[in-house]
Amino acid sequence: MRFPLLIGFLSLLAVSATCEAQTIFLVRHAERADAGGPAQEDPGLSAIGRARANALAATLRGAGIGSIYVTEFRRTQETAEPLAKKLGITPIVTEAKQTAELASKLKSAKKRVLVVGHSNTLPEILHALGITSPPVIGENEYDDILVFEREPSPHVLQLHTSSCH
Numbered sequence: 001m002r003f004p005l006l007i008g009f010l011s012l013l014a015v016s017a018t019c020e021a022q023t024i025f026l027v028r029h030a031e032r033a034d035a036g037g038p039a040q041e042d043p044g045l046s047a048i049g050r051a052r053a054n055a056l057a058a059t060l061r062g063a064g065i066g067s068i069y070v071t072e073f074r075r076t077q078e079t080a081e082p083l084a085k086k087l088g089i090t091p092i093v094t095e096a097k098q099t100a101e102l103a104s105k106l107k108s109a110k111k112r113v114l115v116v117g118h119s120n121t122l123p124e125i126l127h128a129l130g131i132t133s134p135p136v137i138g139e140n141e142y143d144d145i146l147v148f149e150r151e152p153s154p155h156v157l158q159l160h161t162s163s164c165h
Contacts, residue, residue: 024106024129025060026115026122026146028137029075045078052142057082059145059161065089066111071096076116083114096121103128122146130154 030049034040045053060083068084068091070076080091094102096118103125106113115125119137126134129148135158137144147157 022107022109022148022150023064024109024113024115024148025063025065026117026125026148027056027079028119028122028142028144029073029079029116030056031142032075042074044074049075049079049142053079054082055161056145057086060114061086064112065114067092067109068114068116069094069102069106070116071118071121073118076118080114080116091116099124100128126156131156 029045030052031046032040032043032049033046034043035046056079065083065087066089068080068087068089070080070091070093072093072095077091077093083089084091094105099121102115106115106125106129115122117125119139119141122137123134126146126148130150131148131154134156135144135146143161145159145161147159149155149157
């Protein structure tokens with residue numbers, strides 16, 4: 001699956017990787033395997049979720065990401081896995097409830113970062129990074145990439161990608 005406009009935008013970001021502005025990509029985990037069925041304790045990704053994870057890897061492979069943060073849940077780890085493998089990066093696991101601690105680490109990051117989180121944690125992280133009105137992520141929304149930049153003042157761009165359905 002290709003997203004020409006999004007890939008072009010991310011290519012521009014990759015070209016400016018030497019700029020001093022901090023860039024953090026934030027995505028919600030892809031679709032859970034238990035969607036529409038009985039809830040599982042720690043579900044992995046569905047087939048659609050795996051396709052979305054692969055599309056994410058194709059989209060962000062040239063974005064200059066140097067580190068990846070995931071939560072302790074399989075769905076975030078499986079969402080990050082294709083990109084992590086392409087880039088040779090071992091994702092850093094942080095507890096989903098520790099958003100303030102993660103935001104503190106992100107503030108001192110020297111490289112571009114990908115954070116794979118949850119519909120409730122991503123807005124909390126953005127708020128801790130200085131975004132006063134972070135985007136709300138709906139319960140069935142999986143296809144946005146949030147791009148946070150600290151300079152010239154903290155702001156976030158919400159990129160809507162094509163659905164994998």
